[in-house]
Amino acid sequence: MSKVYNSTAEAVRDIRDGSTLIVGGFGLCGIPENLIQALVEQRTRDLTVVSNNCGVDDWGLGLLLAAKQIRKMVSSYVGENKAFERQYLSGELEVELVPQGTLAERIRAGGAGIPGFYTPTGVGTVVADGKEHKDFDGRTYLLEKAITGDFALVKAWKADTLGNLVFRKTSRNFNPIAAAAGRITIAEAEEIVPAGTLDPDSIHTPGVYVQRVVQGTGYQKRIERLTVRSI
Template sequence: MNKIVTIEEAISHVKDGSVIMVGGFLGGGSPEKLIDALVAKGVKDLTLICNDTAFVDKGVGKLVVTKQFKKVIVSHIGTNPETGRQMIANEMEVDLVPQGTLAERIRSAGAGLGGFLTPTGVGTIVEEGKEKMVINGMEYLLELPLKADVALVYAEKADKFGNLVYAGSKSNFNPLMATAADITIAEVGEVVEIGEINQNDVKTPGIFVTYIVNGGKN
């Protein structure tokens, strides 16, 4: 299978109503060219799973501005005032999840787990609607996995099988999300031949990557 595709071929897998994960932290390490292509395509009613909604002109924030999300599941929205405006106006649903819980819910989906127990959020609005358990005298919330139809990630380098190498903090949510979707699309800065990447540098094995887009350096 040839995993290297055009941006247009890649985003054809994102349909109206899709659940998507997008890597990045305040836009850092986000697949900007894939995001721009989704803006141009005008796909709508998406559910976003991401650490945050970045800024109005960066990362997934551009999709917020064009009102392409019906719901976002994120750890914070403070850097994008348009997200807050749409939330208050009931134009978009915002599900705020503690950052560590968000990461672990994604990891659980990728690992095939049924969920995990955490004390984070006990006694707050975070616990609303969730099952609680008492273990050794301590209360925990049962948090369920988060999985997506499509994950969009960014990596510094990939070989043609899809083994991914991330640079510095760009590893943030990208490696987790790459494991937790039916289809994983990696926008990469450089594509090399199989065998050219030191195996010790690989953070996402190619078995998790469905398609590769050679987008150049971010």
């Protein structure tokens, strides 16, 4: 049965106020920009968003932030977004900072059905506040809980009509683990092909994890921070 939706607006229509979203991408690489824009236009509010970062002021998740549609952000890096800083300092935005490897593993564990795991990362820092500590072989570890989302939004290079996904190079980043951790996973793709077209050995996310696929358009290859050398 085809999982292809006619539009991004249709694909995100049942994302309600207060939903928890896991969003793939790293910086501006591999972000589901069409799905994000559809949410901006839908004006869904009070969202909890789990993603490596929150984009920049005028692109990616930064668009949702600028429209004050995000209530809480769970991420590992927030340094490229002035709106993020303003909203956090004013108390409008709740923030949970998570070490990047821990964030990736919390999402992966959620997709794998593992409720929690122990890690040494963060021991002795504010990251450890309020968390269970346990010693293994003379070393202290923290208990970290898995993350799942009501929805996961991911961006693929190619998808087939059954929801099998292929990610291109570094845009693979958080997308495969995000796709597995959503109760409903929505994938936008640069190209959608008939079922059976993709080489099974090249599929990164099997269609069993994906409920909806939509064609993406108008992709922008933005550079998050441009550094040039003087001549």
